[in-house]
Amino acid sequence: MINKNKKIIIINSTIITPFHLVSGKAIIVEKGRIKEIVNKEELSTATLTGAEVIEGKDKFIVPGYIDIHVHGGGGSDVMDGDYEAINQIAIAHSHFGTTSFLPTTMTMSKDKIIRSFRSICEAVKKGTVGAEILGIHMEGPYINPEKKGAQKEEDIKKISIEEFLEFNQASGNLIRLVTIAPEMPGAIDLIKYLYKQGIIASVGHSNATYVQTQAGIKAGLSHVTHTFNAMRELHHREPGVVGAALTSPELTVEVIADGIHIHPIVLKILTKIKEGEKIVLITDAMRAAGLKEGTYDLGGQEVTVNKGQARLKDGTLAGSVLTMGKAVKNMVTKVGIPLPKAIQMASYNPAKSIGIDDKKGSLEPGKDADIVILNKNLEAELTMVAGKIVYRRK
Numbered sequence: 001m002i003n004k005n006k007k008i009i010i011i012n013s014t015i016i017t018p019f020h021l022v023s024g025k026a027i028i029v030e031k032g033r034i035k036e037i038v039n040k041e042e043l044s045t046a047t048l049t050g051a052e053v054i055e056g057k058d059k060f061i062v063p064g065y066i067d068i069h070v071h072g073g074g075g076s077d078v079m080d081g082d083y084e085a086i087n088q089i090a091i092a093h094s095h096f097g098t099t100s101f102l103p104t105t106m107t108m109s110k111d112k113i114i115r116s117f118r119s120i121c122e123a124v125k126k127g128t129v130g131a132e133i134l135g136i137h138m139e140g141p142y143i144n145p146e147k148k149g150a151q152k153e154e155d156i157k158k159i160s161i162e163e164f165l166e167f168n169q170a171s172g173n174l175i176r177l178v179t180i181a182p183e184m185p186g187a188i189d190l191i192k193y194l195y196k197q198g199i200i201a202s203v204g205h206s207n208a209t210y211v212q213t214q215a216g217i218k219a220g221l222s223h224v225t226h227t228f229n230a231m232r233e234l235h236h237r238e239p240g241v242v243g244a245a246l247t248s249p250e251l252t253v254e255v256i257a258d259g260i261h262i263h264p265i266v267l268k269i270l271t272k273i274k275e276g277e278k279i280v281l282i283t284d285a286m287r288a289a290g291l292k293e294g295t296y297d298l299g300g301q302e303v304t305v306n307k308g309q310a311r312l313k314d315g316t317l318a319g320s321v322l323t324m325g326k327a328v329k330n331m332v333t334k335v336g337i338p339l340p341k342a343i344q345m346a347s348y349n350p351a352k353s354i355g356i357d358d359k360k361g362s363l364e365p366g367k368d369a370d371i372v373i374l375n376k377n378l379e380a381e382l383t384m385v386a387g388k389i390v391y392r393r394k
Helices: 084-096 112-124 159-172 187-197 210-219 239-249 266-273 325-337 337-344 347-355
Strands: 007-009 015-016 021-024 025-031 035-041 053-054 062-063 065-070 098-105 136-137 175-180 200-203 250-256 279-284 295-296 301-306 309-311 373-376 378-385 388-392
Touching: 007 035, 015 337, 062 337, 065 084, 065 136, 065 279, 065 309, 065 325, 084 098, 084 112, 084 388, 098 112, 098 378, 112 136, 112 159, 159 175, 159 187, 175 187, 175 373, 187 200, 187 210, 200 210, 200 239, 239 250, 239 266, 250 266, 266 325, 279 325, 279 337, 337 347
Parallel strands: 007 053, 015 062, 065 098, 098 136, 136 175, 175 200, 250 279
Antiparallel strands: 007 025, 015 021, 025 035, 062 373, 295 301, 301 309, 373 378, 378 388
């Protein structure tokens, strides 16, 4: 993926690091990393020689988006179980500013999950043309049938550390994040095991009480899958999973900011309650992301996409057609948070949540050159992954 021979310099733009907003600077990219961020006046003839200079006038330069929960896009799904599908997802989401992601599996048969893991492992070895794969988010099959959402109940499994070891072996030990219902039998033992292995345990598709969620946190739970959706709601006599998510500093919370899964006012409440670094934008996108509305498949179930909503026949929300670019824009225009903070929720926060903020998530010298150029409408004009331009807007 890294273009080791090419030097790229981006000039005349507004840079959102995302912690600082600066102008009059130039970003110098070499050997797949950010070499320097300097004053434009400091660019020497020697520095410019042999470089591709990209004009960023009236544009924003931001760190690449990191989507840690995405099932598909561009007509493909992670559960298709082949390299071509994974690569297509990587390409599709790079068009909207995503530079790296966790392909996310769902509750299906054991054979299909293993096949999907092997295809992701193959994609990591071969590399992708678009966004970079950072590992795997395993959503299910260890969830609560009462909060299954768009996952098939017959494929939900009893929790087994031994089976998880089989899954992880098939993935090439790429599993970074596991969505689990902490109230289910065997969950606490698996959470403890995941914690010891450095794998993130996330509460999701769960009907856990507040006390049960706290027991999960004590065992090592540190993340919340698509907060507010497919979990026990906040009640004034039983705070549930949502109550724990809002008040537990240990928990990082995912949100689907499409205006459908969560009302913008609820997102505004969340941003006022939750520490800024603990909110992560995700897409939870299915294969229709980036395509026209119509009928699609998700995990062997028919999904209709209409007016931006993906639903099963019974009306259940079935993932989304959201992109990270749209999620950022929605947080600014519908929720009312500053652009740098929205960018942070799409870049630095997810990087920190999965422990890669030392090399990704912000525009700093030495970090991977995962860079996106946005126009004034916050649409991706150019996407760069490890110093290689993978998308240019026509």
